[in-house]
Amino acid sequence: MLAPDAAGKLPQWVENDRKVLRFFGYFKESVVESNMENHRIRKVILYYYLEDDSMHVAEPRQDNSGIPQGVFIKRHRVTREDGSFFTPNDFSVGQSATIYGRTFFLVDADSFTREYLAGKGKEQPAALPYPDDPVDGYRTAFGMNRGRADDASAGTLTRRMNDFKAYVEARLGKPSHLLDGDKLRQFLENNKKVLRFWCVWDERQSMYGDRRPYVLHYFLEDDTVEILEINESNSGRDPFPVFLKRGPLPKVPVKTNTTLNPKFRKDQCYGPGDFRLGTFISVLGRDFYLHDADTFTKNWYMDNLGFGDEEMTPVDIKEPILPKPKAALPPYNGYGTLEDSLQNCLSLVPKPPKRDLHKLMNKDKIILRFVVKMVDTETHKHSGTDLARRFILSYFMMDDTLLIFEPPVRNTGIAGGKFLERQRIYKPRSEEIYTYLDLYVGSVIEVFNRSFELLEADEYTLTYMENYKDIFVMADTDVMIRSIKAQVSGKEDAVRAALIAADKAGTGALGGEDLEAGLLAAGLKFTRHQAISLKRRLDKNKTGTISIEEFLGLLGI
Numbered sequence: 001m002l003a004p005d006a007a008g009k010l011p012q013w014v015e016n017d018r019k020v021l022r023f024f025g026y027f028k029e030s031v032v033e034s035n036m037e038n039h040r041i042r043k044v045i046l047y048y049y050l051e052d053d054s055m056h057v058a059e060p061r062q063d064n065s066g067i068p069q070g071v072f073i074k075r076h077r078v079t080r081e082d083g084s085f086f087t088p089n090d091f092s093v094g095q096s097a098t099i100y101g102r103t104f105f106l107v108d109a110d111s112f113t114r115e116y117l118a119g120k121g122k123e124q125p126a127a128l129p130y131p132d133d134p135v136d137g138y139r140t141a142f143g144m145n146r147g148r149a150d151d152a153s154a155g156t157l158t159r160r161m162n163d164f165k166a167y168v169e170a171r172l173g174k175p176s177h178l179l180d181g182d183k184l185r186q187f188l189e190n191n192k193k194v195l196r197f198w199c200v201w202d203e204r205q206s207m208y209g210d211r212r213p214y215v216l217h218y219f220l221e222d223d224t225v226e227i228l229e230i231n232e233s234n235s236g237r238d239p240f241p242v243f244l245k246r247g248p249l250p251k252v253p254v255k256t257n258t259t260l261n262p263k264f265r266k267d268q269c270y271g272p273g274d275f276r277l278g279t280f281i282s283v284l285g286r287d288f289y290l291h292d293a294d295t296f297t298k299n300w301y302m303d304n305l306g307f308g309d310e311e312m313t314p315v316d317i318k319e320p321i322l323p324k325p326k327a328a329l330p331p332y333n334g335y336g337t338l339e340d341s342l343q344n345c346l347s348l349v350p351k352p353p354k355r356d357l358h359k360l361m362n363k364d365k366i367i368l369r370f371v372v373k374m375v376d377t378e379t380h381k382h383s384g385t386d387l388a389r390r391f392i393l394s395y396f397m398m399d400d401t402l403l404i405f406e407p408p409v410r411n412t413g414i415a416g417g418k419f420l421e422r423q424r425i426y427k428p429r430s431e432e433i434y435t436y437l438d439l440y441v442g443s444v445i446e447v448f449n450r451s452f453e454l455l456e457a458d459e460y461t462l463t464y465m466e467n468y469k470d471i472f473v474m475a476d477t478d479v480m481i482r483s484i485k486a487q488v489s490g491k492e493d494a495v496r497a498a499l500i501a502a503d504k505a506g507t508g509a510l511g512g513e514d515l516e517a518g519l520l521a522a523g524l525k526f527t528r529h530q531a532i533s534l535k536r537r538l539d540k541n542k543t544g545t546i547s548i549e550e551f552l553g554l555l556g557i
Helices: 111-119 136-141 157-171 184-190 295-304 338-346 357-362 459-467 477-488 492-502 512-521 528-538 548-555
Strands: 020-030 039-049 054-059 070-076 096-099 102-109 194-202 211-219 224-229 242-247 280-283 286-293 367-375 391-396 401-406 417-423 444-447 450-457 509-511 545-547
Touching: 020 111, 039 070, 039 102, 102 111, 194 295, 211 242, 211 286, 286 295, 367 459, 391 450, 450 459, 459 528, 477 528, 477 548, 492 512, 492 548, 509 512, 512 528, 528 545, 528 548, 545 548
Parallel strands: none
Antiparallel strands: 020 039, 020 102, 039 054, 054 070, 096 102, 194 211, 194 286, 211 224, 224 242, 280 286, 367 391, 367 450, 391 401, 401 417, 444 450, 509 545
């Protein structure tokens, strides 16, 4: 019969079911005939099963180690050198265990093992580091170790071996979705979902470089990227829409000295979290600046990545439009007209200058005529005969040309006729021509080193200028009256006395010339044309005289 206290105790194989102690360790193995190492550190994991006190030793596999790694000692109850079986008390971190003549050094244990032994009163020390393996540096240099950050970089031995293994496994019938991960769920959830960004590539720092616009598409269904060029009109470039064909876009530099097409891990390629407005991305060594996105892309980032409105605000990339530099025109050489010479400077093929057809049609037959005479200047003096000559100056509004004609006068010894051929006249030492704004009674113009003073104007000219007084300021009497009022302020008595003195007949009225002489005697400044326009305005009855009191009342005196 069983003891009373043993009746409630479970068997060992039931109490310790699935309880396994795990220790990490290594053993040294001598290596001969090798210039890289004289010994090798082989890492192992020791498993002790509490349910039946059995154990086994396993060695983690390494790529291209050349050693048949895996189960090193199969599971069974192992005896010590004295013939007894191993127990949990025989293993401890920092100690060694000899199994079948091979010594294993234990450097660490898992958390369950530490808690179990601590409950038995056997605390385990801290983990110890593995000793350096002489061949480990050699294997790391060639990317042959599993689990390192750089073990699968493009062009390394491991990457090439993985490609070769994938090829061999595919030849042997392994399904394609098992070779590169199953992307069916990602495809079904994100089919036809595309993130769109507008970007620019600025290469103006290089020779013949330019700033080109592009659109970037990121396909969420398979994490691929394509970049299309935006064709602008009159850009001078052939339309090549596809700049980068659809595929994974690597963030790491691409090595070109490899025989196989390099493949990249997912973390080595651009993902949705790498695209932000206002930042650059590297596209095979070219920096693209992201500045805008479409509405779907902005909403997707806000819903899935928690972006705010500030992070999805478009960036203004418009540059100020610089004025087109104008080439300096050469000086006029005197051949032909100025317009012809200027037109030859604008085009390699000589073209006639364009004429203002609107002006030709609307101002045809509008001719301003003035009586002119020669006047002396500081550099050019005339004889008495020339000073007595009178000419008719005709200004053609349709093309801004001048014609000077001298009426024949008997017994003067001068043959009258055309004095100046109809043409445009340029101001002295200038490329600006004389226009209708320069012509009014009292003005002086210079024509080929001869100065002419405008003495009179015909009735048509005076009427035309008065009808368009907003253009011909000298014919605007309102401007003259305001000017005289400003000059009269403070000397009203002197003006009244000057006008009364000019009325030699004592009639209380003055002729046009007497009124002009009286105003000049009072020290007022105005032009001859303004005086004529004022006389025409005040002499409404065509009597030839102007009332002094009426004129003073107009000035407010």
